[in-house]
Amino acid sequence: MGNATSAEALVQRSRKKAPMALDELYREVILDHYRNPRRKGTLDGDHIHAEGQNPSCGDEFSLDLRIEEGAVTDAAIQGIGCSISQASGSMMAEALVGKSLDEVAEMTSLFKQMMGIDEGDNPVDPDRPGSVLGDLEALQGVRKFPVRVKCADLPWTTLENALQSVEAATG
Amino acid sequence: MSSLAHLIDDFPILGREINGHRLAYLDSAATTQKPTSVIKAISDYYENTNANVHRGAHTLAHEATVAYEAGRAKVADFIGAASPNEIVFTRGTSAAINLIAYGWGLRRLTPGDRIVITLQEHHSNIVPWQLIADLTGAELAYLELNDDYTVDTSMLEKVIDDRTKIVGISGMSNVTGAIGPVADVTAAARAVGAIVVMDGAQSVPHTSTAITELDVDFLAFSAHKMLGPTGIGALWGKPELLEEMSPVEGGGEMITDVGLYESRWAPVPHKFEAGTPAIAQAVGWGAAVDYLSKIGMDEVRRHEVEITKYALERMAEIPDLTVYGPTDLDKRGGAVSFELGDIHAHDLATILDEEGVAVRAGHHCAKPLMRYLEVPATARASFYIYTIEEDIDQMVKALWNARKLFGLD
Numbered sequence: 001m002g003n004a005t006s007a008e009a010l011v012q013r014s015r016k017k018a019p020m021a022l023d024e025l026y027r028e029v030i031l032d033h034y035r036n037p038r039r040k041g042t043l044d045g046d047h048i049h050a051e052g053q054n055p056s057c058g059d060e061f062s063l064d065l066r067i068e069e070g071a072v073t074d075a076a077i078q079g080i081g082c083s084i085s086q087a088s089g090s091m092m093a094e095a096l097v098g099k100s101l102d103e104v105a106e107m108t109s110l111f112k113q114m115m116g117i118d119e120g121d122n123p124v125d126p127d128r129p130g131s132v133l134g135d136l137e138a139l140q141g142v143r144k145f146p147v148r149v150k151c152a153d154l155p156w157t158t159l160e161n162a163l164q165s166v167e168a169a170t171g
Numbered sequence: 172m173s174s175l176a177h178l179i180d181d182f183p184i185l186g187r188e189i190n191g192h193r194l195a196y197l198d199s200a201a202t203t204q205k206p207t208s209v210i211k212a213i214s215d216y217y218e219n220t221n222a223n224v225h226r227g228a229h230t231l232a233h234e235a236t237v238a239y240e241a242g243r244a245k246v247a248d249f250i251g252a253a254s255p256n257e258i259v260f261t262r263g264t265s266a267a268i269n270l271i272a273y274g275w276g277l278r279r280l281t282p283g284d285r286i287v288i289t290l291q292e293h294h295s296n297i298v299p300w301q302l303i304a305d306l307t308g309a310e311l312a313y314l315e316l317n318d319d320y321t322v323d324t325s326m327l328e329k330v331i332d333d334r335t336k337i338v339g340i341s342g343m344s345n346v347t348g349a350i351g352p353v354a355d356v357t358a359a360a361r362a363v364g365a366i367v368v369m370d371g372a373q374s375v376p377h378t379s380t381a382i383t384e385l386d387v388d389f390l391a392f393s394a395h396k397m398l399g400p401t402g403i404g405a406l407w408g409k410p411e412l413l414e415e416m417s418p419v420e421g422g423g424e425m426i427t428d429v430g431l432y433e434s435r436w437a438p439v440p441h442k443f444e445a446g447t448p449a450i451a452q453a454v455g456w457g458a459a460v461d462y463l464s465k466i467g468m469d470e471v472r473r474h475e476v477e478i479t480k481y482a483l484e485r486m487a488e489i490p491d492l493t494v495y496g497p498t499d500l501d502k503r504g505g506a507v508s509f510e511l512g513d514i515h516a517h518d519l520a521t522i523l524d525e526e527g528v529a530v531r532a533g534h535h536c537a538k539p540l541m542r543y544l545e546v547p548a549t550a551r552a553s554f555y556i557y558t559i560e561e562d563i564d565q566m567v568k569a570l571w572n573a574r575k576l577f578g579l580d
Contacts, residue, residue, distance in 0.1 A: 022521075022522055022525055022572075022576055023576065025521070026518070026522075026576045026577065031577060031578065035513065056533070057517055057532070057533045057534075057548065058533055058534045058538075058541075058547055058548050059517075060547075080547045081515060081517075081547070081548075082515035082516075082517035082518050083514075083515055083518050083577075084517075084518070145521060147521075148517070148521060151517065
């Protein structure tokens with residue numbers, strides 16, 4: 001498909017977006033993480049740190065990770081922004097702790113597929129909610145709001161930047 | 172029902188449906204919608220007149236030049252300028268302010284000089300001065316705000332001191348809607364011999380502008396915020412200042428002679444308009460000015476005061492809603508920034524969009540002001556001649572829905 005065609009398809013898709021229930025977007029669990037972010041704060045001692053922001057909207061997110069023997073053993077977050085970006089960060093921080101770096105990479109990939117950021121079908125199983133990405137699956141409603149996908153993605157791009165510094169160090 | 176409600180039919184886009192609802196376009200401070208007369212002027216130009224301006228000997232080149240210069244004359248008339256030659260076409264307000272900064276400021280400021288601006292400025296009247304301060308060693312100082320969000324003029328003489336060479340002030344804030352104290356600031360600048368740069372991006376579209384009464388030295392404004400096309404704006408300057416100002420961009424159109432090592436500039440305003448200008452946009456802007464002039468800017472202002480009054484009253488019905496801006500209608504225009512409880516502005520914008528209501532959310536290119544207000548982001552509803560009470564009602568209904576979705580009830 002050429003560029004012109006896909007640009008036109010995007011325009012058509014944006015115009016044909018069916019009105020959807022906002023309560024699919026603003027689920028209880030998202031509002032809970034927005035109002036009571038888990039693992040809020042910073043880490044002492046050895047850790048890696050990364051910050052991200054969306055300059056177009058001003059959302060900010062910072063992440064501290066402790067990595068020991070190839071696994072995330074602690075995580076802390078801080079941020080300012082919309083419910084989607086902050087809830088995504090809170091859920092991500094919860095999900096990270098205890099995972100090996102390979103598992104983190106796998107989770108990141110699945111999340112990005114769920115959001116339609118990366119190629120591939122939505123991996124979430126509608127018959128078994130929570131079985132693939134746990135609480136994070138509550139964010140799948142964001143996929144239908146293209147302008148908000150970057151909000152949900154902010155913590156994950158920050159995570160990728162943080163892990164790149166690990167890769168650079170361990171080379 | 173407002174006396175300007177009949178104008179809605181002149182704006183084709185207002186007939187669109189968004190997410191199954193009628194469009195309530197409340198983002199006119201970002202850009203305004205265009206009436207059929209402007210759209211038609213642009214397509215007519217391309218269908219019948221299109222050619223490059225100023226050099227051609229053929230009929231179309233002549234007609235295109237006349238059309239382009241007629242746009243300049245209309246814009247000059249609109250602000251009460253003595254001559255079309257006082258209008259330099261630019262890409263927009265930002266480009267106009269950058270032109271003053273680099274064309275006037277760069278060659279005149281020295282270390283220790285002061286540039287004074289206000290906390291209500293848009294980034295376009297902040298960042299160019301930061302860049303010039305950095306290049307020249309001048310320092311940047313700010314006028315702060317009163318509790319009612321207007322610019323505090325009690326410290327004018329202290330801040331605009333005898334080191335001050337340039338004072339920048341916006342005629343109307345794009346965030347709070349506050350009208351800038353241009354006359355007071357200009358008087359203080361005159362007392363120390365500083366020049367006054369007025370950012371008219373919000374004020375020129377919404378209030379009557381009499382440039383000779385304002386007595387500022389430069390005025391920057393944009394077409395697209397006053398029914399015209401994007402891609403064109405203007406710098407009005409006092410003739411003697413434009414005369415002594417250096418060109419910033421070199422190229423075609425802006426010279427009378429080019430030698431191997433130096434050139435002679437075309438007369439003002441052409442010496443500032445290097446390259447093929449935005450011809451169709453100038454034609455479209457002329458049509459926009461015609462449209463506004465037919466209504467009359469006093470009527471435009473009257474309508475906006477009325478619709479802003481209605482909006483502020485309706486919004487006051489909603490619990491936990493905070494408006495950031497003057498409550499006194501004489502001190503403000505039709506840009507209303509607000510927060511609703513702990514709902515982030517982007518969430519509000521999404522919820523409102525689902526009901527066809529277009530508002531802005533974020534820092535509105537005024538981060539210093541947002542930090543001063545201690546809010547990371549606000550939602551902003553902004554109005555123009557085509558805004559009607561039904562638009563406000565639609566927004567208010569959606570705001571109640573937002574409260575429900577976020578469990579605020």
